[in-house]
Amino acid sequence: xxxxxxxxxxxxxxxxxxxxxxxxxxxxxxxxxxxxxxxxxxxxxxxxxxxxxxxxxxxxxxxxxxxxxxxxxxxxxxxxxxxxxxxxxxxxxxxxxxxxxxxxxxxxxxxxxxxxxxxxxxxxxxxxxxxxxxxxxxxxxxxxxxxxxxxxxxxxxxxxxxxxxxxxxxxxxxxx
Ligand SMILES: [Cu+2]
Numbered sequence: 171x172x173x174x175x176x177x178x179x180x181x182x183x184x185x186x187x188x189x190x191x192x193x194x195x196x197x198x199x200x201x202x203x204x205x206x207x208x209x210x211x212x213x214x215x216x217x218x219x220x221x222x223x224x225x226x227x228x229x230x231x232x233x234x235x236x237x238x239x240x241x242x243x244x245x246x247x248x249x250x251x252x253x254x255x256x257x258x259x260x261x262x263x264x265x266x267x268x269x270x271x272x273x274x275x276x277x278x279x280x281x282x283x284x285x286x287x288x289x290x291x292x293x294x295x296x297x298x299x300x301x302x303x304x305x306x307x308x309x310x311x312x313x314x315x316x317x318x319x320x321x322x323x324x325x326x327x328x329x330x331x332x333x334x335x336x337x338x339x340x341x342x343x344x345x346x
Pocket of ligand 1: 215239240241242289290291292297
């Protein structure tokens, strides 16, 4: 993306401008790192960054940095707890299982599109995340179907996903 295009997308928005000054959590080997965090009393839990842009084949690694809780990285898919599909059609669903403090889970996504995931015990607290793989455009898979008989997302989860456009502009969207 050119600097001009980037500037045009940012516009006068203070929020996106603020997001841009944060460093992207990319390790030397190209792995993108996402951490699971929580307040000491467990009242708030979250993924950081909550939204991330990666390229097809780039590895993402989640690490539980919350000493007080176990968390999961679970894709929205009918094959996992009968949830609506919110990953590209044909993409392989993923579920880390419970990660104890300091445990990690790695994943490499090859199919371009939007992937939404959640933490099984904390979805109702809005602990969700969004991964954008590749650049939106021709051939970019957007999920669409919800499906009868599936358990819809709670409001706190639906409110937790950053806009795809914001993720594309910033590279990583952090919780405020
Ligand atoms: Cu959790």
